[in-house]
Amino acid sequence: MHTTIWRHIRRDRQLLILLIPCIVFYALFRYGPIYGLVIAFKDYDLYTGILKSDWVGLAHFRRFFDGPDFWLLFKNTFLLGFFTLIFSFPFPIVFAVLLNEVRHTRFKKIVQTASYLPAFLSVVIVSSMVIDFLSPTHGLVNLALKSMGFERIYFLAAPEWFRTIYIASDIWQFMGYEAIIYLAAIAGIDPTLYEAARVDGAKRYHMMRYITVPSIMSTIFIMFILKSGNVFRIGFEKVLLLYNPTTYEVADVFSTFVYRKGLLEANYSYAAAVGLFEAIIALVMLLTANFLTKRAGGKGLW
Amino acid sequence: MVNNGTRRRWTLFDFALTLILGLLSMVLIYPVFYVFIVSFSDTASVARNSVFLWPKGFNFEAYRQIFETARIPRAYLNTVIYTGVGTGINLLMTAVAAYPLSRPGLFGRKFFVLAIVLTMFINGGIIPTYLVVQKLHLIDTIWAIVLPNAIWTFELLIIKSFYEAMSDAIRESAVVEGASEYRILFSLIMPLSKPALASIGLFYFMGHWNSYFLPMIYLNDANLYPLQVALREMLFFDVARQTGLTERASLAPEIIKNATIVISMIPVLVIYPFAQKYFAKGVMLGSEKG
Numbered sequence: 034m035h036t037t038i039w040r041h042i043r044r045d046r047q048l049l050i051l052l053i054p055c056i057v058f059y060a061l062f063r064y065g066p067i068y069g070l071v072i073a074f075k076d077y078d079l080y081t082g083i084l085k086s087d088w089v090g091l092a093h094f095r096r097f098f099d100g101p102d103f104w105l106l107f108k109n110t111f112l113l114g115f116f117t118l119i120f121s122f123p124f125p126i127v128f129a130v131l132l133n134e135v136r137h138t139r140f141k142k143i144v145q146t147a148s149y150l151p152a153f154l155s156v157v158i159v160s161s162m163v164i165d166f167l168s169p170t171h172g173l174v175n176l177a178l179k180s181m182g183f184e185r186i187y188f189l190a191a192p193e194w195f196r197t198i199y200i201a202s203d204i205w206q207f208m209g210y211e212a213i214i215y216l217a218a219i220a221g222i223d224p225t226l227y228e229a230a231r232v233d234g235a236k237r238y239h240m241m242r243y244i245t246v247p248s249i250m251s252t253i254f255i256m257f258i259l260k261s262g263n264v265f266r267i268g269f270e271k272v273l274l275l276y277n278p279t280t281y282e283v284a285d286v287f288s289t290f291v292y293r294k295g296l297l298e299a300n301y302s303y304a305a306a307v308g309l310f311e312a313i314i315a316l317v318m319l320l321t322a323n324f325l326t327k328r329a330g331g332k333g334l335w
Numbered sequence: 336m337v338n339n340g341t342r343r344r345w346t347l348f349d350f351a352l353t354l355i356l357g358l359l360s361m362v363l364i365y366p367v368f369y370v371f372i373v374s375f376s377d378t379a380s381v382a383r384n385s386v387f388l389w390p391k392g393f394n395f396e397a398y399r400q401i402f403e404t405a406r407i408p409r410a411y412l413n414t415v416i417y418t419g420v421g422t423g424i425n426l427l428m429t430a431v432a433a434y435p436l437s438r439p440g441l442f443g444r445k446f447f448v449l450a451i452v453l454t455m456f457i458n459g460g461i462i463p464t465y466l467v468v469q470k471l472h473l474i475d476t477i478w479a480i481v482l483p484n485a486i487w488t489f490e491l492l493i494i495k496s497f498y499e500a501m502s503d504a505i506r507e508s509a510v511v512e513g514a515s516e517y518r519i520l521f522s523l524i525m526p527l528s529k530p531a532l533a534s535i536g537l538f539y540f541m542g543h544w545n546s547y548f549l550p551m552i553y554l555n556d557a558n559l560y561p562l563q564v565a566l567r568e569m570l571f572f573d574v575a576r577q578t579g580l581t582e583r584a585s586l587a588p589e590i591i592k593n594a595t596i597v598i599s600m601i602p603v604l605v606i607y608p609f610a611q612k613y614f615a616k617g618v619m620l621g622s623e624k625g
Contacts (some may be wrong), residue, residue: 038442041442042428042442044442045435045438045441045442046444047440047515047517048434048438048516049435051431051432051434051435051440051516051520052432052435052436052447053408054428054431054432055428055431055432055436055451055486056447058428058432058482058485058486059450059451059454059486061421061467061471062464062467062482062483062484062485063454063458063459065459065463065467066458066460066463066466066467067457067458067459067463068458068459068463068469069459069462069464069466070459070460070463072462072463100482114591128359131352131355131356132356134348134352135352135353135356136349137353140353140356144356144357144359144360145365146608147360148363148404149365149366149607150364150607151363153541153562153603153604153607154367154545154600155544155545155599156547157543157545157547157566157567158566158599158600159561160570161570161592161596162366162367162369162370165369165370165373165593166366166369171381171382171384173369173387176384205362205363205366209363212471219529232368235475236348237348238348242469257493269550270547273548274567274570288461290362291460291461291462292552295462295465296461296462296465296552300468301462304461305460307463308460308461308462308463309460312458312460313590316456316457319456
């Protein structure tokens with residue numbers, strides 16, 4: 034038994050040597066932090082270290098669930114993710130279907146190239162643009178409101194505007210990029226379907242409605258389920274740049290809370306517990322979504 | 336494109352379509368354009384809110400000021416270094432690791448692949464990862480930026496399946512000639528994988544160039560800040576001003592901020608029209624991987 038294992042290792046030794054950096058990387062930076070999650074059940078501090086810190090069981094979780102933060106964070110994270118999914122989902126599809134109808138190849142290419150551009154910008158730059166455009170003193174949006182005789186709005190200080198701002202900038206940034214997958218699906222449609230429809234005298238919007246959209250329905254469906262699995266995985270980096278204490282009541286999500294508690298206030302154990310809880314919900318959502326995709330006849334994630 | 340079998344008349348439908356998509360493109364581009372024109376305008380015009388379509392009082396003052404201070408050029412240099420070293424390490428680690436994993440008979444292959452794929456779904460999160468980086472004394476070094484994400488699992492799987500799809504015949508002839516696995520990888524497999532590596536390299540490049548969160552938490556020394564973190568500081572100044580937390584200062588910082596954004600976008604804007612082909616391919620590679 035042992036000798037066969039050694040024989041295999043000897044046989045593959047060059048390949049295994051090539052794999053060493055990869056093993057070290059995953060052990061240190063992926064499995065290391067997973068092991069580090071034990072601090073969620075301990076009272077960790079920097080000086081005693083992970084091993085010597087006292088076990089506290091579920092104390093951090095209990096404190097979190099009993100405290101006022103839990104429901105607020107749960108609600109904010111879910112609603113921000115859910116609304117982002119619902120409102121931004123149709124845009125890339127409509128865009129791809131419309132773009133597919135353009136017959137002038139050059140124009141089509143220009144529009145598509147333009148549509149990718151925002152996806153290449155960093156979240157800091159996008160947030161900066163959002164802040165500038167919405168500025169009460171010199172933002173174009175407020176200047177437009179003023180010229181139409183409306184009061185100026187302090188958008189970034191207004192909780193009721195936060196989600197709209199977050200979602201609208203998301204649509205702006207990723208619509209073109211996410212359309213790629215639908216454009217590929219459209220490219221795979223059998224052209225004879227359109228030919229037949231044309232012979233039968235179908236109009237262009239009829240073809241869009243009755244050929245293009247139904248043909249990519251399975252792609253749309255699978256994308257929707259996959260994305261709903263990620264509802265709890267908020268793009269918190271943008272939240273971190275756009276929120277402030279006046280909007281915490283709608284903008285504070287699990288990850289931003291973890292960041293503040295853990296890294297700004299050095300409450301490592303408590304923050305790790307909150308992070309672990311969030312990761313578990315996110316995982317359950319993802320597994321459910323994957324299960325549903327498979328039930329629906331899709332490939333699923335794995 | 337799909338349905339242009341014959342030449343047809345320019346209909347109302349085409350007109351409306353062109354109009355809608357044309358306007359849409361402008362909406363998508365305008366914020367980027369606006370950043371440009373503000374950065375070239377003078378303070379008085381920006382203060383009068385008169386800059387919409389073209390720079391007013393065209394000048395390079397903001398750019399001159401940026402390069403007179405040490406802060407932004409240093410941040411720029413830091414970004415270039417982090418991106419260069421980071422992308423290099425990413426590509427090397429990924430291209431090398433994917434090879435043994437792509438060999439069907441490798442000892443323990445199933446175990447390794449499973450352990451790697453699992454990390455896509457289960458991870459320690461922000462805090463435990465931070466503690467590992469801290470424990471390794473990487474805080475305030477370039478390695479804190481580069482090592483904790485040296486391999487992106489998704490890109491590793493893409494390259495692995497790319498290698499798997501390569502014809503075995505290529506490898507066999509080298510084996511017959513007695514070449515070592517190292518030689519096969521570095522002088523045969525990797526050169527043949529240039530298109531796939533370029534595609535994931537682009538994702539890695541963009542990831543480093545645009546990242547702010549990890550540098551922000553792992554670097555305390557302002558001399559080590561990359562551009563995005565320096566930009567973030569300017570942003571916070573803005574937000575504080577607008578939510579009434581501080582008095583409104585002169586407008587110059589805003590012009591300087593936009594000029595900084597412009598110089599930070601330059602490499603991205605230069606690359607992206609060429610790179611979008613690879614980018615699209617990368618997205619498709621990823622989705623086919625499933």
